[in-house]
Amino acid sequence: MLHVLGRTFLIPLGLILSAVAAATVLIMASVVQPTIGGAITEGAMTTLRAVFDNHMSDADAPERIARLAIGFSKLTFALLFLPVALMAATSEIFSLRSWFVQALGAALLTALLPWAMLPSLLQGTAFASPITGLLAATGAFAGSIYWMVAGHGAGRSPRSIEDRATFTARR
Numbered sequence: 001m002l003h004v005l006g007r008t009f010l011i012p013l014g015l016i017l018s019a020v021a022a023a024t025v026l027i028m029a030s031v032v033q034p035t036i037g038g039a040i041t042e043g044a045m046t047t048l049r050a051v052f053d054n055h056m057s058d059a060d061a062p063e064r065i066a067r068l069a070i071g072f073s074k075l076t077f078a079l080l081f082l083p084v085a086l087m088a089a090t091s092e093i094f095s096l097r098s099w100f101v102q103a104l105g106a107a108l109l110t111a112l113l114p115w116a117m118l119p120s121l122l123q124g125t126a127f128a129s130p131i132t133g134l135l136a137a138t139g140a141f142a143g144s145i146y147w148m149v150a151g152h153g154a155g156r157s158p159r160s161i162e163d164r165a166t167f168t169a170r171r
Contacts, residue, residue: 011088014150019080022142029134083109083139084146091154102147103140110139
């Protein structure tokens with residue numbers, strides 16, 4: 001009972017902290033690496049300029065801006081929260097307590113989910129490879145943070161020595 005209560009608190013805390021860690025890594029990478037920061041800034045500014053210049057006189061402008069904001073929020077959700085949440089659910093269901101499994105799974109999902117959601121994004125550009133590597137590193141770091149907070153105790157609580165001895169004695 002106490003294990004379940006602890007998991008109820010630790011899992012959401014681990015997910016929140018891992019999302020904050022992933023966002024921090026992405027922000028730091030965009031500051032440290034001018035290519036990444038410039039590409040992110042240029043892409044955002046170009047998109048915003050196109051939306052505001054072409055569509056502000058339109059009657060549908062608020063709807064288009066809302067759809068753009070929803071698209072950005074889905075991408076952010078796919079980058080920062082979803083990969084670690086999927087790995088957390090998998091590790092809880094199958095009692096996977098390995099750091100390696102958590103970090104590797106989150107790295108793979110973080111690197112692949114955005115491309116799966118938006119297959120035309122950066123397709124055929126030289127920028128796709130560095131971004132994929134950055135996303136994999138971000139996922140590995142976020143998965144590691146989750147593992148430190150909640151992942152190392154994933155799954156059912158291990159049976160005590162007395163419970164195991166009683167179980168084997170009954171056979």
